[in-house]
Amino acid sequence: MNALTKDPYRAQRELLAACPLFAGLSSKHVESLVEASRVHELAANGELFRAGETIREAHLLFRGSLTRTGTLDEPAPNIVELIDSPQLLCPGELFAGTRHTTTATAISHCLLVAIDIHRLRQVIRQDSELSWRLIHDLASRQCALEGDASGHRTGLTGTRRTLDYLLELAGDRGGLAGETSVVLKASKKTIAARIGMTPESFSRSLRELSDNGVIVVDGRNVHIQRAALLDTAAGDSTRRLSFSRKPRGERATPARSLAPGPLINSCGRLRVLSQRMAITWGLIASGIAPSRARVRLRQLEGEFDRTLTRLTAAGLPPSLGDHLQTVAQLWPAYRSALIDTVADPADAPQVLGMSEEILGATDRLTGQAERATGTPAGRTVNVAGRNRMLSQRIGKFFLFSHWVGGDDAIRPQLEAFAGEFDDNLAQLRQNGRHLPELAAQLQEVAAQWQKFRHALAPELGRTGRAAHVRFAMAECDRLLRHVDTAVKLYERLAG
Secondary structure (H helix, E strand, C coil), rough: CHHHHHCCCCHHHHHHHCCCCCCCHHHHHHEEECCEEEEECCCCEEEECCCCCCCEEEEEEEEECCCEEEECCCCCCCEEEECCEEEEHHHHHHHHHCCCCEEEEECCCEEEEEEEEEHHHHHEEEEEEEHHHHHHHHHHHHHHHHHHHHHHHHCCHHHHHHHHHHHHCCCCCCCCCEEEEEECCCCCCHHHHCCCCHHHHHHHHHHHHHCCCCEEEEEEEEEEEHHHEECHCCCCCCEEECCCCCCCCCCEEEEEEECCCHHHHHHHHHHHHHHHHHHHHHHHHHCCCHHHHHHHHHHHHHHHHHHHHHHCCCCCCCCCCCHHHHHHHHHHHHHHHHHHCCHHHHHHHHHHHHHHHHHHHHHHHHHHHHCCCCCCCCHHHHHHHHHHHHHHHHHHHHCCCCCCCCCHHHHHHHHHHHHHHHHHHHHHHCCCCCHHHHHHHHHHHHHHHHHHHHCCCCCCCCCCHHHHHHHHHHHHHHHHHHHHHHHHHHHHHHH
């Protein structure tokens, strides 16, 4: 009985019903399409169709990602389109001719529904709503192509093209502040080819966007910082941040001086990096995603070295140079303790003590940089930067409490750090209330701060120390991204 009543089209029917292109259409027409369709799964690197083949089916992508390439009489395929969201594939080909003009290849495992092209064309002629939806889809794609072509003609920088691509992936999600996260499903080489760049240029563009606080890259995850997209330094909350072309040879010449805002932020970055490295060491010692943590620790080490080199090359006055020299003297021993030996919980008290020592040195350096500027704007950058550091210092003491006396021993310190964070945040919100994107970003900081505090508290429902640490550190990372964006906005305002 079950075999007789089983619906052979159930999978196609459920998928098409969830597809915006067909949702709510006449049941008669949808049923006609369902009966002329099949579910198709395509493994990574598999070909869906090849240029020159007769078009027999239309394909709807529901999961996975593909590329469409055309040879254009060149030895290497030319990437026409990178597809990583649910949609009807290449509608231009489907209704403009009888043969495919591109080749579609899966990047990852794909779930599709294939519909007989003759049946689809028949239903389109009969259903005006479906016709209108297809016209709208084709028009949207045409506008996107024209915008892309216009960007190339007007000489948009690679960084701007990279940002436009990321925002296209993000869609309309997100408001004035906070973050929108996207996943780079294709390789950097494939994405670079799609937007007309070399992989090296694409990587440099990601680095420039990161340096400007616009994105945070974590593997294939890219977190777009909405408030940092705006040209805050120009006092224009409606204009997108611009990226100018660098003169040839500029990269080879390091900057010899830093403006007040970047100077304070760079010194403060050494401060927060010292704490982030201790956290990462603690994750390795705890056996929590140790391979990933080792990669991150190397990245943080490189960032600390680059920041130290940049500050050394900036020609700082003696009052700052002496403090910087102290940091440089402490750094080799701290780096060795973190990286050159196996992360052993027995060494946690020593690592914690060294992290506090280098934190003191970097904090004195940052405070001196603030005093050297002698402006209220410089002080605000430092205050925002202290909250950035405190977000990580709190996470560090939470993580190390397991090895240095337990929760009761570190609770007074955590309460003191949290009180300072609250006071600083109140001061920043008062200072930034007149700038819409800054006020909105600080609201995001306040919300994430409460989530982080909640994550630190023990709960009976949590299933062990490791799970608690993972949850708390994930919230700690989110708080860091939110606070770091606020620091970047204050840095721009300080000049």
